[in-house]
Amino acid sequence: MTQAAPSNARQSKPQVEINPTVGSGLLYPILTASAIYFITVIVGVWAAPDRSAAFNRLMLFMLGFVVAGGIVWGARTRVETALGSIGLFFGFLAVLLTFHFLVTTNWAESGAVRLPLFGQIGLWIHNNTRTWSEMQNLQKNITGGILVILFPLTLTGSVWAWSRRYLVIFSISIVMLCLMLFGLIMSVSRGAWLGFAFAIVFAPYFYWRFEPGNRSIFKWIGDFLAVATVGLLIYGFYLVITVPQYSDYMNAAFNTSKISRIDLWRDSLSLIQDYWYTGSGLGSTDMVYSSYVFSLHVPFLTHAHNLFMQIAIEQGVPGLIAFVSVTIFTILSLIDTARHGDQTVRFYSACVLASIVAMLIHGIVESNLYAYQLVPVMFLPFGFALALLLSRYGTSRIEPASVRDKVVIQRVAVFGTLFPSVVIGLLFIWPGSMATLQANLGAVAQTRAELAVYVWPEWPLQDELRRMHVVDLSNAIRHYKTALALNPDNVTALRRLGQIEISMGDYDTAQQHLEAAYRIAPHQRATRQMLGELYAISGNTTEAVKLWQPLDVGQQQLDIRYWWYAHIEADEQATLIKQAVTQFENQ
Numbered sequence: 001m002t003q004a005a006p007s008n009a010r011q012s013k014p015q016v017e018i019n020p021t022v023g024s025g026l027l028y029p030i031l032t033a034s035a036i037y038f039i040t041v042i043v044g045v046w047a048a049p050d051r052s053a054a055f056n057r058l059m060l061f062m063l064g065f066v067v068a069g070g071i072v073w074g075a076r077t078r079v080e081t082a083l084g085s086i087g088l089f090f091g092f093l094a095v096l097l098t099f100h101f102l103v104t105t106n107w108a109e110s111g112a113v114r115l116p117l118f119g120q121i122g123l124w125i126h127n128n129t130r131t132w133s134e135m136q137n138l139q140k141n142i143t144g145g146i147l148v149i150l151f152p153l154t155l156t157g158s159v160w161a162w163s164r165r166y167l168v169i170f171s172i173s174i175v176m177l178c179l180m181l182f183g184l185i186m187s188v189s190r191g192a193w194l195g196f197a198f199a200i201v202f203a204p205y206f207y208w209r210f211e212p213g214n215r216s217i218f219k220w221i222g223d224f225l226a227v228a229t230v231g232l233l234i235y236g237f238y239l240v241i242t243v244p245q246y247s248d249y250m251n252a253a254f255n256t257s258k259i260s261r262i263d264l265w266r267d268s269l270s271l272i273q274d275y276w277y278t279g280s281g282l283g284s285t286d287m288v289y290s291s292y293v294f295s296l297h298v299p300f301l302t303h304a305h306n307l308f309m310q311i312a313i314e315q316g317v318p319g320l321i322a323f324v325s326v327t328i329f330t331i332l333s334l335i336d337t338a339r340h341g342d343q344t345v346r347f348y349s350a351c352v353l354a355s356i357v358a359m360l361i362h363g364i365v366e367s368n369l370y371a372y373q374l375v376p377v378m379f380l381p382f383g384f385a386l387a388l389l390l391s392r393y394g395t396s397r398i399e400p401a402s403v404r405d406k407v408v409i410q411r412v413a414v415f416g417t418l419f420p421s422v423v424i425g426l427l428f429i430w431p432g433s434m435a436t437l438q439a440n441l442g443a444v445a446q447t448r449a450e451l452a453v454y455v456w457p458e459w460p461l462q463d464e465l466r467r468m469h470v471v472d473l474s475n476a477i478r479h480y481k482t483a484l485a486l487n488p489d490n491v492t493a494l495r496r497l498g499q500i501e502i503s504m505g506d507y508d509t510a511q512q513h514l515e516a517a518y519r520i521a522p523h524q525r526a527t528r529q530m531l532g533e534l535y536a537i538s539g540n541t542t543e544a545v546k547l548w549q550p551l552d553v554g555q556q557q558l559d560i561r562y563w564w565y566a567h568i569e570a571d572e573q574a575t576l577i578k579q580a581v582t583q584f585e586n587q
Contacts, residue, residue, distance in 0.1 A: 025409040026333045027389060029416025033325035036420050038065065040319035041282070047444045048281025049451035057282035057375075064376035068383030072390060079391035080344050083384055084160025087351075088169070090380065091154030091176045094147060097138065098183030104137035105186075121186075144192025145369040146377050147184045148358035151177065152199060152351040153380060159347055191365040195358035202226065203354035207346055210338040237364065241265045244523075261305045261365060263552060267293050268304045270524045272312045274443040274492045276436050277427065279316035281444075285371065287451050288313075292443075292499070293526055295557050297461050303371035307363025310370050316440075318424045325420040330382055331356065333389040341392065349388060355381035435487035442479030443492060446500075449473055461564055466503035473500060491521045498530055505570075507534055518547075525551060533561055536580035537573040544580045545587065558584065 041061050048054035075082035154177055161170035184192060205226070209219050239246045240262055247262045271280065271293060280288045286299035294300055304310045312320040331353065338349035359378060363370070369378060427433060449471040454462055465471050477500065480493040494517035501510035514531040521527065532547035548558070558581045565574035 025412035026329050026336065026416060027386075028413050029329045029419065030326060030333065030386065030389075032417045033322050033329060033420045034065075036424070037315075037319060037322035037326060040279070040315040040322055044279050044282040044315045044319070046281075047275070047278045047448070048284050049287075049448045050281075050284055053283030054281055060373060060375050064379035067376055068379040068386070071380070071383030072387045075387035075391060079387055080160055080163075080348070083348060083387060084157045086157075086384075087153045087155070088157030088161070088173055088176075090150050091157060091173065091180070094150040094154065094183075095176050095179050097143065097146060098179055101138050101140075101143045101183060102186060105140070106137075139368060139372075140187045141189045141191065141366045142368050142372060142374060144184055144187035144189025145195075145359070145362050145366060146374060147180050147187065148192045148195045148199065148362055149355050149377055149380065151180050151184070151196070152203065152354035152358070153384060154180065156348050156351045156384075159344065159351075163344060189362075189366070191362045192358075194365075195360075195362035198361045199354035199358040202357050203350045206334075206338065206353050207350040210335070210346055210349075233364070241269065260552075264301065264304065265306055265309060266523065267525045268306070268309045268313060270491075270495075270521075270526065272309065272317065274496070275313065275316055275440055277316050277318065277440045278444055279312070279314045279319060280447060282314055284447070284451065285310070285313055287454070288447060291451065291454075291462050292447075292496075294555065295526065295529055295560070296555055297456050297560065300555060303367045305366055305368075307360070307367045307370055310367035317427060321423050322420050325423075326382065327356065327360070329416055330385045334385050337385075337388045337392055341388070345388060345391075348384070352381050352384045352388065355384070432487050432490075435483045435490045436492075438479045438483035438486065439490050439492035439496075442476045442483065443496060445479060446473060446476035446496060449476065460567065461560070463503035463564055466500055467505070467568070476500075489516070489520050491517050491524070491527075494520075495524065495527050495530075499526070502530060502534070505568075507537065510534060511538075529553075529557065532580075533577065536577045537565070537570075539576055541576075541580045541583055545584045548584050549587070 038061070041058060045051070045054040045058050071083075071086055074086065154173065158170060158173040158177065161167075161173055184196060205222050209222060240250055241247070247266065250262050271288065274280075274292065285304070286302045290296040290298060290300050304313055308320055308324075311323050334349045334353050338346045341349065359381065369375065428437070450462055450465055450473075453459075453471055454465055459465055459470075466473065477497065480497050483490045483493040484497075494513045498510045498514035498517065501507070501513065511531070511534045514527055514534065517524070517527045518531050528547045529551060532544040535541075535547065536544035558577075562574055562577050562581060565571075565577060
């Protein structure tokens with residue numbers, strides 16, 4: 001008799017087969033771009049004139065990386081439960097932030113809110129929480145920026161609680177979402193409102209777009225509209241900062257601040273150009289703006305009011321490229337998880353996309369969240385996205401279903417990993433790049449030498465440091481002259497040398513350099529103001545006024561220059577510039 005084969009008493013659980021897709025090749029590109037981004041942060045510490053402030057910023061960035069990594073680690077198993085719970089936790093923190101914002105804001109101030117109904121609510125809060133109003137309040141745009149990031153992440157917790165029939169937790173989460181929405185409205189942050197509006201349009205479409213089995217032609221139309229919207233935003237921003245007619249129109253329509261954001265963006269281009277490869281350093285934006293753009297002796301603006309420009313100013317264009325690369329690869333990973341995940345994962349992916357979209361749209365007009373202590377909040381949606389990606393593929397090696405799939409995945413991984421490095425590498429081999437690098441090194445040397453020492457009112461103006469030879473600028477000057485030897489039209493070197501020469505009293509050489517800089521880049525603010533100053537002290541009042549005419553000198557920049565010449569007892573120059581300023585003000 002034939003004996004039956006012995007059965008295995010321990011039957012293993014059936015394994016769910018996962019067929020790797022393009023998304024499995026996105027992990028290395030995300031990690032590589034993140035590593036490059038962190039390197040630019042380190043370079044930003046090196047370039048910064050205030051190392052203490054730079055190290056504080058470094059710690060905040062490291063905290064952001066740690067928190068994002070902690071989210072990934074915490075969601076390595078049972079990702080839906082983990083991310084839902086984490087979303088609720090951050091929602092609770094957002095509610096505390098909302099409460100702090102509401103009770104510490106002085107709602108009695110004129111213009112605190114733009115809607116009468118909410119103005120009355122704000123006054124009621126203010127009248128009943130006067131003891132709290134003396135606490136340090138949180139800036140409104142920062143509050144709005146945080147809430148639009150955390151609102152969609154909290155929504156993942158609501159969905160998780162509903163799917164598990166945790167009705168009490170679900171009810172609490174809905175209350176938290178309502179409070180966050182109320183805080184967002186009361187923040188009066190139009191950038192945050194705009195980001196929220198984009199999020200509530202893009203996220204539902206994203207969820208519907210990747211619903212399985214639906215091949216509607218409207219998906220292709222929706223894809224086209226989504227891509228076209230992104231393209232129009234980029235192109236529109238380019239027109240606004242480069243074409244004066246568009247700038248003037250937007251200024252007339254939306255200028256409600258002490259300085260036009262659009263003018264600030266245009267002025268920021270010269271800083272990005274000066275510190276093209278390295279950035280001006282972490283935590284140094286305020287005095288870099290004042291010293292090399294606005295010709296002021298004290299801090300005036302602390303950030304660029306644009307997330308992308310702020311990254312480029314602090315960490316250079318390589319930092320911006322790395323950030324954009326991480327964002328693109330993260331969105332692609334969300335598309336993959338939404339396409340191949342179940343209904344809950346698809347909803348989570350849509351929420352994370354909403355968080356990123358809201359952050360980026362808000363970042364078009366604000367960068368204070370990035371520039372201040374709460375920058376780790378910006379890392380949260382990236383941690384959620386990476387957790388969703390790893391939950392699908394894990395860390396084990398899973399072979400693709402076909403050779404063709406394997407080749408596609410490998411190509412995605414290789415191309416994505418090399419993409420940011422290649423683009424950054426092109427910056428160093430582009431025609432004129434070596435001159436740009438030398439000018440960049442000169443700008444960093446000048447900034448570190450001057451701003452590490454300059455403190456007002458101990459020193460009345462930055463010119464005093466240069467004129468009294470308190471700081472050694474020989475290294476900076478050497479780099480500038482090397483840049484001009486490589487490219488005589490390098491605007492950074494021409495303008496920075498002109499600035500130094502004005503302080504030293506070498507007016508003829510300064511005029512030669514600044515006239516050359518003006519010929520190449522006639523719209524740069526610092527060049528126009530300094531060249532106008534030189535024309536004024538040489539008696540050419542008409543040309544001086546003509547150069548100053550488009551500039552906003554509401555911070556008394558011209559009066560400060562008159563004070564400087566009187567301070568160094570250059571009475572003739574002081575008289576001439578006073579005459580030019582008087583004529584300018586009378587026009």
